[in-house]
Amino acid sequence: MREPQTVGSLGPSAFANLMAGIAHRPQIQPGPVDDAPNPDEPGHPEYHRNRRADWALKRWATTTPPRYRRADATLPDVQQWADRAAADPETAGSLLLTGTTGTGKTHEAYGALRRIAAAGPHVYEIVATTAADMYGLLRPKGSDRGTEEELRRLCRVPLLLLDDLGSAKASEWTEEVTYRLINERYNACRPSIYTSNLPADSRDEHGHRQGPDLTTVLGERIVSRLSEDTHVIAMTGRDRRRGAAA
Numbered sequence: 001m002r003e004p005q006t007v008g009s010l011g012p013s014a015f016a017n018l019m020a021g022i023a024h025r026p027q028i029q030p031g032p033v034d035d036a037p038n039p040d041e042p043g044h045p046e047y048h049r050n051r052r053a054d055w056a057l058k059r060w061a062t063t064t065p066p067r068y069r070r071a072d073a074t075l076p077d078v079q080q081w082a083d084r085a086a087a088d089p090e091t092a093g094s095l096l097l098t099g100t101t102g103t104g105k106t107h108e109a110y111g112a113l114r115r116i117a118a119a120g121p122h123v124y125e126i127v128a129t130t131a132a133d134m135y136g137l138l139r140p141k142g143s144d145r146g147t148e149e150e151l152r153r154l155c156r157v158p159l160l161l162l163d164d165l166g167s168a169k170a171s172e173w174t175e176e177v178t179y180r181l182i183n184e185r186y187n188a189c190r191p192s193i194y195t196s197n198l199p200a201d202s203r204d205e206h207g208h209r210q211g212p213d214l215t216t217v218l219g220e221r222i223v224s225r226l227s228e229d230t231h232v233i234a235m236t237g238r239d240r241r242r243g244a245a246a
Contacts, residue, residue, distance in 0.1 A: 098235065166197070194230070
């Protein structure tokens with residue numbers, strides 16, 4: 001007597017034939033699965049770089065005077081220095097922009113700070129001040145923090161812009177303060193941007209000075225320190241401020 005067959009089931013021979021057919025079918029390989037995040041998703045390096053850049057640019061805008069908030073670094077040498085400072089601050093050295101009044105030194109300086117911020121550095125803390133304001137801050141009763149504390153802050157900030165270097169009346173005190181600042185930042189490999197209306201060196205081919213320069217105003221010690229790791233860019237051209245006023 002035959003055993004009853006369950007409706008919808010396969011007998012042993014039919015099941016074996018079915019499995020044999022499946023085994024001989026072409027195998028379909030699964031496609032690649034991209035588990036990596038997109039650039040606009042957390043976890044992707046570009047996403048986090050953009051977040052750092054947004055934060056740094058806000059810090060830059062807060063520090064920058066309204067007149068320079070549209071500043072861009074336009075000179076190739078300034079752009080290259082800013083890129084080095086963003087990539088590796090300890091090896092970038094410092095930047096000195098020299099030139100007469102109105103040649104765009106301060107504009108380029110703030111543009112360089114902006115370019116560094118836009119690169120999305122891991123650390124972005126800046127102080128931007130003029131030499132005259134710095135000396136005023138460091139004089140007795142110039143700050144509630146005290147002279148030494150203010151000087152330490154300027155020495156230790158990761159990125160410093162000191163505008164109009166050499167414009168203040170020279171004295172033993174200003175020379176000492178300036179030397180301590182530049183020497184400390186030099187030793188700590190912290191990048192700085194300096195601007196000055198004075199040339200770094202006014203001597204001609206015969207060694208004769210053609211006028212005041214940073215050496216005569218700041219002293220040999222300071223200029224010697226600057227010369228060791230500072231990229232000097234002499235800016236020329238007409239006074240842009242007068243042209244704009246006209």
